[in-house]
Amino acid sequence: MTTTSASRPAAPPEPALSVRQVLTLERVLAGEPEVVAGAGGLDRAVRWVHVAEAADVGVMLTGGEMVLTTGVLLAGDETRQAEYIRSLHRAEAAAVVLGLGRAFPAPPEVMRRAAERCGLPLVVLHRPFPFAELTEEVQSRLVRRKFAAVSLSEAVRTDLTALITAGAPLQRLLDEVARHSACPVVLTNLAHRVLATAGERSAVDDVLRDWERVARQAGGGALDAWISAELGGRGERWGRLLLCGYRGEAATGRLLADRAAEALVLHRMLGGSALSWEEQSAQSLLTDLVSGVVPARQLLPRARAAGLPVNLRTFVPLVVPDAAPAVLDRLLRVLGLSGLAAELADGVTAVLLSLPRDRPADALTALFAARLREGTGRPDAVVAAADPHTVWEEVPAGLREARHVAEAVTGSSAALGLPAVVRLKDVHLRGLVRLLRENPHVQSFAERELDGLLCRAEPELLEVLRTYLATGRNKSRTARLHHVSRPALYRRLEAIQGRLGVDLDDFEQAASVHIALLAHDAQQR
Structure with missing residues (x-):
């Protein structure tokens, strides 16, 4: 699920300028700024800088402006001074900067008290300062940031569209989103179940560690720097994309998330994969468990976030030959099993059962296999099972064991009369030969x-x-299965013995041929 892009991560645009940052600009420092009120609001974002001497300037603002004034129209009228500050507060201005001079040689106390009550930063400049220099400096920086945000948005749109056009899988799209956002990316369904992730592995693991709790907070906007975008179409929502801990400006992050969400919706509508996102999520997790490339302990947060109960559970690894995952998933829901x-x-289908420790694992596995036979109408269907495990780290070995058992019985369950649930002890010699099929000595022996x-x-x-060897050299049954007469079967057995130069009535020679045939079949499959 989680991969690291080979290309260098793209750094998010710098956050918008705050009032505090504006006051540290070299040009502003030349005016000897002093914060006389509202110091708690210095981290407010400055959306624009506005020079205004009008007493009713508040009606002209839309929020986020830093207002520059000399206060020439306010001098001598304390009522107007207080109302001026209140109107800026109502307009959600970022701050007001007052240049001291003829109108106000010292910070006006009425304005200072009003600003303190409103929490509006009031800054005075002790030295004459050309407002034009400040507006030019700040607004050029803001324009550059807006341009960078738009450029990032278009770069994301272009890159993701190219991937979709090339038929890239979902994971590749998420990797690209993580590269641009420089933070963990999580895709969930509406039940907060994690379907896929991208980003640096350790950072993703930190995000998933307490996923059930943080996911609901993030969805409700309660976590800072977590940006969410809804996924859906045709009036229906079906997922959510989360940028977890985005370090850039929130508006840029929302723009990036929206572009990514648009691409993911398009990818899903175009059918980028024959599997649903939920199926891809389960496939990725189980494949990583079986391969052993990622330690099981590192996969535990992913399993928990994917909705698999993992605390105080019994895990039963299963592999079912010739069964569609959708059929098995539906059977799990019918039986109420996690x-x-x-x-x-x-190409084989794996199932990882997660059962409460007080429930009988063997009995529930047998019930699963029996219902599978009933539901599919295949009385010869088998479920290859490993022993139950209560330790998560033992699950990968259990899945590999179940897969080995499934490979050993594939195509032979009807002839061998195997039970519905097959374990390692049931495959006997066939299982051993299957394990040794790649050995050159075994291959040479079979040939x-x-x-x-x-x-x-x-x-x-x-x-x-x-058939003759699988039935225990039963001539009557072999003739019946091949729809031939006994004399016709005898002639064929004689032909076989002549070509191989063996006597199939001799136990040791028959056993040797049987082992060679098992090895040959294992190699062919």
């Missing part, structure tokens, strides 16, 4: 033993041999 189902990279049939390319005789 678990994840997904097709692994090698040597079966060469008389393989070199002649006689699949019918090979199939008769396979």
